[in-house]
Amino acid sequence: MAASRSPLPTEVVELRAKDARVLTLGYRLVTGNARFCEDRTYSAGLLLHDMATYGSGATLRTMLGLTGDIGVQALVAGGPAQRAGLRVDDTVVAIGEMVFADIPANGAKPWERIETIRAEAERLLATTGTLPVTLMRSGAPVTLTIEGVPACASRFEIGEGDRAVADGHRIVIGPDFAGVDYPDPLLAAVLAHELAHNVLKHRAWHEANGGRKRASVRLTEREADRLMPWLLVNAGFDPAAASRFMHRWGPRHGGWIFRDRSHDGWDERAEFIEAEFAPIVASRAADGTVDWSRHFRRTALPAD
Numbered sequence: 001m002a003a004s005r006s007p008l009p010t011e012v013v014e015l016r017a018k019d020a021r022v023l024t025l026g027y028r029l030v031t032g033n034a035r036f037c038e039d040r041t042y043s044a045g046l047l048l049h050d051m052a053t054y055g056s057g058a059t060l061r062t063m064l065g066l067t068g069d070i071g072v073q074a075l076v077a078g079g080p081a082q083r084a085g086l087r088v089d090d091t092v093v094a095i096g097e098m099v100f101a102d103i104p105a106n107g108a109k110p111w112e113r114i115e116t117i118r119a120e121a122e123r124l125l126a127t128t129g130t131l132p133v134t135l136m137r138s139g140a141p142v143t144l145t146i147e148g149v150p151a152c153a154s155r156f157e158i159g160e161g162d163r164a165v166a167d168g169h170r171i172v173i174g175p176d177f178a179g180v181d182y183p184d185p186l187l188a189a190v191l192a193h194e195l196a197h198n199v200l201k202h203r204a205w206h207e208a209n210g211g212r213k214r215a216s217v218r219l220t221e222r223e224a225d226r227l228m229p230w231l232l233v234n235a236g237f238d239p240a241a242a243s244r245f246m247h248r249w250g251p252r253h254g255g256w257i258f259r260d261r262s263h264d265g266w267d268e269r270a271e272f273i274e275a276e277f278a279p280i281v282a283s284r285a286a287d288g289t290v291d292w293s294r295h296f297r298r299t300a301l302p303a304d
Contacts, residue, residue, distance in 0.1 A: 006063050018158050018175055020074040023047045025188045025235075026156030026171065027076045029195050032235035034150040036293040037199050041126040042148025045079025046133075047157070048072060048092060048121075050114035067091045067136050070100050070117065084146040086133065093141060094134035096124050122155070154198045156191060164190050166197040168204060178253045185232075185241035186248060192231040193242075196224035199231075205301060216301060217262045223299040225269050229276050230292040239280055246270040 008016075027045050034040055051057030051069040064071055072090045075082045093100055098120045103113050124131050131146040159172035164179075166172075171194040173180060179190050197203065202220040206212050229239030250266020264272065276296075283295040 008060075008063055012060065012063075015158065015175065016073060018180060019047055019049075021184070021187065022156050022158055022173060022191070023074045024076050025184060025191055026154075026195075027079060027151075028235040028237075029188065029192055029231055030151035030154055031149050033152050033195075033199070033231055033292075036234070036291055037152035038293070039153040039199075041122065041151055041153040042129045043079075043151035044081045044121065044125060044131045044146045044148050045076030046072065046081035046086065046121075046131075046146065047074040048114065048117060050111075050117075052110045052113060064089050067139075068093055068100070070114070080146045080149055081131075081133075084133075084144045086135070086144060086146070091136040092133055093136060094143075095121050096132050118155070126153070152195065152199055154195055164194050166194040166203070168198055168201070171195060171198065179245065179249050182245070182248065185237050186245040188232060188235065188237050189228055189242040189245040192228045192235070193224050195231055196227035200224065200227065200298075209301070214262045218264065219299050219301055221263045222269075222272055225264075225272050226276050226299075227292060227296060229273055230280060230290055230296055233280060233290045234292075239277060240274075243270040243273045246273065 023045070027043055030037075031043055048070055051061045051066070051071070054060050057069065061069065061071075066089065068091045070092045072081075072086055072088050072092060075086060075088055095117065098117070100113070100117065103116055105113065121131055125148045129148050131148060132143055133146060134141050134143045136142075154166075154169055154171055156171045156173075158175055161174035162176035162178070164171070164173040164177050171191060173190065173194075177190070179187060197220070200220070200223060202224065205220070206216065209216065225242070228242035232241055233239050246266045246269050250269070263269070279295060279297070280290055283290050283292075286295070
């Protein structure tokens with residue numbers, strides 16, 4: 001009979017729940033909008049984590065029943081990784097030809113190994129559409145192949161702090177962000193806003209046009225707001241979740257971040273979002289899809 005595990009610390013349980021929610025909602029957004037994204041890849045519906053990134057990694061590894069440092073933190077229910085046979089708290093020792101024990105550790109930051117692993121997983125999925133994963137099962141290595149699902153080229157994760165940000169290929173939401181515990185449709189709206197920045201290539205535009213100037217930031221934030229309901233519809237959510245988020249979050253939290261007017265006020269943001277509802281209906285009536293790549297009206301951004 002297997003020995004029972006010690007209860008996980010509360011903060012670990014809470015982080016795991018947040019990771020699973022963000023992974024799942026992000027998966028719905030990137031797979032639901034894949035056919036309209038210019039940059040496409042494949043998603044495995046899988047999040048790995050590294051015990052080295054925790055303050056007491058060796059203790060946590062024992063609590064989770066892992067036999068190595070890299071484990072499965074979260075899976076999309078019914079997603080590609082779960083269908084391939086992966087389970088939460090599987091010990092993972094390799095992906096493709098990358099054996100984790102061979103990754104140099106001397107002088108590396110605690111987060112570097114998992115980022116190396118995630119980058120290789122993204123490369124394999126983008127180039128082959130599949131992800132071979134080697135697990136330890138009953139003391140022996142077993143390789144399972146995940147058949148990825150077409151997706152927009154962005155990944156989602158819990159990071160640090162109290163903000164939600166997009167860097168062009170990742171969306172990172174802090175565990176202390178005010179909306180992280182909102183109901184799924186409202187959290188999906190937050191993630192849709194950040195995904196909009198990535199699919200509209202706002203970061204690259206700022207870099208090519210003199211950096212993040214207040215006036216241009218306001219325009220790209222407005223455009224990301226306007227695309228939110230389109231992305232939500234294709235992920236199976238009510239587009240009104242985008243404006244409901246603004247009405248819930250804005251009155252309490254909207255003031256401080258908007259004091260430099262780099263964003264519209266929360267009530268203005270809700271109005272811009274709601275103005276997209278009619279074009280969404282028209283798009284569906286025209287060809288049965290909510291194709292924002294053809295029907296969404298881009299904002300004219302001033303080039304330097």
